[in-house]
Amino acid sequence: xxxxxxxxxxxxxxxxxxxxxxxxxxxxxxxxxxxxxxxxxxxxxxxxxxxxxxxxxxxxxxxxxxxxxxxxxxxxxxxxxxxxxxxxxxxxxxxxxxxxxxxxxxxxxxxxxxxxxxxxxxxxxxxxxxxxxxxxxxxxxxxxxxxxxxxxxxxxxxxxxxxxxxxxxxxxxxxxxxxxxxxxxxxxxxxxx
Ligand SMILES: [Fe+2]
Ligand SMILES: [Fe+2]
Numbered sequence: 001x002x003x004x005x006x007x008x009x010x011x012x013x014x015x016x017x018x019x020x021x022x023x024x025x026x027x028x029x030x031x032x033x034x035x036x037x038x039x040x041x042x043x044x045x046x047x048x049x050x051x052x053x054x055x056x057x058x059x060x061x062x063x064x065x066x067x068x069x070x071x072x073x074x075x076x077x078x079x080x081x082x083x084x085x086x087x088x089x090x091x092x093x094x095x096x097x098x099x100x101x102x103x104x105x106x107x108x109x110x111x112x113x114x115x116x117x118x119x120x121x122x123x124x125x126x127x128x129x130x131x132x133x134x135x136x137x138x139x140x141x142x143x144x145x146x147x148x149x150x151x152x153x154x155x156x157x158x159x160x161x162x163x164x165x166x167x168x169x170x171x172x173x174x175x176x177x178x179x180x181x182x183x184x185x186x187x188x189x190x191x192x193x
Contacts, residue, residue, distance in 0.1 A: 095193035122148035
């Protein structure tokens with residue numbers, strides 16, 4: 001029941017049915033993409049510290065987030081290594097690129113964007129946690145799904161602190177429509193996004 005995986009998230013639609021099967025069809029590719037997602041999440045948090053260094057609460061929270069995402073990266077990289085693989089070249093992320101095309105460079109949009117990336121990761125980790133995977137991996141995805149749920153809330157809390165909850169809620173609803181369309185249109189691949 002994939003829609004249950006949306007619980008508590010600002011997403012309008014579940015991932016296309018069939019995504020899990022495609023994801024499981026090449027677990028090595030999925031894990032490499034996942035590792036890079038964690039690295040990019042850390043790097044985005046660092047870039048928010050640099051860009052908005054005059055906001056102490058944001059700097060504190062993004063510093064902690066960057067550290068946590070690097071720990072996630074380290075763990076996924078260890079899984080990749082255990083499977084005898086290397087990360088190889090980083091691939092562009094079409095999902096994030098398309099979301100960025102529809103965003104401004106404001107802090108509000110950066111935070112809303114961050115919230116949606118975390119929320120979609122959360123939904124997909126929930127899907128993977130229920131998939132027929134070895135228990136070690138399913139448990140790993142259960143744990144990461146709750147981390148991403150927490151992260152999406154962190155971004156939305158900062159968005160509300162930035163412009164108030166009414167304005168941030170209205171931008172969140174706009175972005176939810178955009179995000180749902182992007183997810184519907186992107187081809188299914190063994191990638192997190
Ligand atoms: Fe993460
Ligand atoms: Fe995250």
